[in-house]
Amino acid sequence: MNFTIALQLIIPSFALSFLLTIGAKFLAPHLGFIDSPSCDRKKHSCPMPVLGGAAMMMAFCVGVLCSYQISPFIKQSLSANGTFVITVLGVAGLFCVLGTIDDRYGMRPLVKLFGQLLCAIPFAVYQTQVSEIQFIDLIFSAQWLGPIFGLCWIILCVNAFNLIDGVDGLAGTLATVTIIAVSVLAFGQINMPVxxxxxxxxxxxLGFLVHN
Known part of the structure; x- marks a missing residue:
């Protein structure tokens, strides 16, 4: 896949995220989606609208749909892994709904953690695979460990980004760098869907970060 195709993948989701974030910034105060600065984690200087996650999620979903039209190769790569694509979109959507509810009404930590576990279960069960674990010269069969490892890893990553989301642009920038690294590794392993x-x-x- 060349640079031109990469741009064709980025542009639709970027443009839609940019536009939807404008709408989210307008609607958020009217719907009560406002995050006020505090003395602990939230370091922004003034109250901020918090519907950006929903805007990014919608842009991501539409971007995936648009990608099917870019080239037969991309369409074939995603279609051949339809279960994976649907699982990613579904789990991401569940986390988006959970985060949106938390932004609006607030959740107790244990309630939020329980919700995160429920959201992560479909991906952990159906898409996480660990066939064996090797320790020095000992090899253990560990197919049962895959879902547990996947569940713990997802929850760890989600909450790690939650903890750094108090500074404007920090979580989004780190997420961008991380996902670029993931895409490079995936290309190296010929894992085209990822x-x-x-x-x-x-x-x-990136479409969201322009406003952040």
Whole structure:
């Protein structure tokens, strides 16, 4: 996949995220989606609208749909891994809904953690695979460990980004760098679905970061 195709993947999600974030900034105060600065984690200087996650999620979904029209190769790569694509979109959507509810009404930590576990279960069960674990010369069969590892890893990553989301642009910038690294690794392993979805996600995040 060349640079031109990468741009074609990024541009739709970037443009839509940019436009939807404008709408989200307008609607957020009217719907009560406002985050006020505090003395602990939230370091922004004034109250901020918090519907950006929903804007990025919608842009990501539309970007994935648009990607099917870019080239037969991309369409074939995603179609052949339809279960993976649907699982990613579904789980991301569940996390988006959970985060939106938390932004509006607030959740107790344990309630939020329980919700995160429920959101992560579909991906952890159906898309996480660990066949074996090797320790020095000992090899253990660990197929049962895959879902547990996947669940813990997803929850760890989600909450790590939650903890750094108090400074404007920090979480989005780190997410962009991380996802670019994931896409490069995926290309190196010829894992096209992960690489393609990662590039589309980068576009959605960058469209939001312009306003952040």
């Amino acid at each position: 690489a393609l979805l990662s590039i589309i996600a980068v576009g959605a995040i």
